């Protein structure tokens with residue numbers, strides 16, 4: 001008897017708002033859209049409040065019962081979806097320094113939406129929350145423990161809302177929902193990309209760390225590198241912290257290696273003989289395979305490898321190359337099944353494989369709606 005049927009989900013980025021109004025039980029979408037170029041001069045959308053006003057005006061008469069907000073970093077304070085009040089809003093603000101690219105826009109979204117819809121419950125759903133269960137060994141960096149504690153440095157992990165949704169759908173597809181022994185390696189490959197080792201629906205390890213910069217090669221982020229590179233650039237080449245931030249978050253990854261981040265374009269370029277594109281893809285796939293192997297080792301074997309997000313769901317090429325030669329883990333991809341284009345969760349491994357290879361489209365908005373309902377009216 002929660003009465004929460006229709007949830008307005010807001011995924012606010014630095015210059016865009018993605019939104020969806022949906023029926024939480026059936027997933028039926030009443031409205032959705034994206035507003036881009038917020039705050040860009042000449043765009044006609046000066047700030048998040050104006051953007052949200054435009055979104056709300058476009059919704060007309062749709063009845064909304066609650067609002068769910070994607071917040072990327074919940075720190076140690078938020079390990080589950082949380083109903084927002086003034087205190088929670090302040091605590092999210094205090095976490096901004098840990099996720100300077102992601103949290104401030106999320107907070108701007110909360111402020112604008114609470115002002116516009118003050119009578120509704122608002123819930124913050126955190127990317128980090130699902131990874132609250134990572135092992136202590138996976139959680140800690142090997143640095144001076146006193147410094148780490150004082151400065152709150154540890155690994156958190158992100159894309160947790162996606163992992164929660166995808167790992168549940170994968171378990172259902174395998175007929176193993178609720179099985180505490182199910183060993184999944186999930187690859188969330190979007191613009192931001194990460195991997196996770198998930199045992200029985202709980203995250204044991206994940207590739208992003210204190211911030212969403214660690215781990216896999218991404219569209220514009222470097223992922224793992226030798227931290228001494230920063231010292232070297234600062235000391236010998238005069239880089240400032242702002243320049244290092246810009247280099248590693250915006251001018252690295254696929255963009256840094258090959259000048260572009262769109263996977264479709266890169267694969268097409270590589271296939272027509274572009275050496276830089278081809279090399280960028282080699283670096284991307286190399287890193288990916290190291291994580292698959294590492295997580296299989298942590299899990300003591302693997303029952304299914306799961307691909308999700310824009311690249312994982314759509315790139316036949318990346319799936320083929322990620323799995324090539326992993327027969328020793330029971331993993332293989334059937335070329336015919338891999339070529340099928342579909343929005344449905346599906347297996348792409350040959351019948352009789354030791355482990356499954358799955359493609360499971362993620363749906364962060366639907367998961368946010370579900371967690372919003374459950375936070376407002378715990379079941």
Ligand SMILES: Nc1ncnc2c1ncn2[C@@H]1O[C@H](COP(=O)(O)OP(=O)(O)O)[C@@H](O)[C@H]1O
Nearest residue numbers: 189190191192261262263264309310311314315
């Ligand atoms: N048909 C496709 N083939 C290969 N890659 C694709 C395809 N469609 C989308 N992508 C890739 O998906 C990525 C974006 O993924 P997405 O999950 O939407 O990212 P984000 O949510 O992080 O912005 C881009 O690199 C894009 O090139």
Ligand SMILES: CC(=O)OP(=O)(O)O
Nearest residue numbers: 072158159191192212
């Ligand atoms: C946390 C993160 O990297 O998010 P996104 O993939 O949306 O950039």
Ligand SMILES: [Mg+2]
Nearest residue numbers: 190191192309
């Ligand atoms: Mg994404």
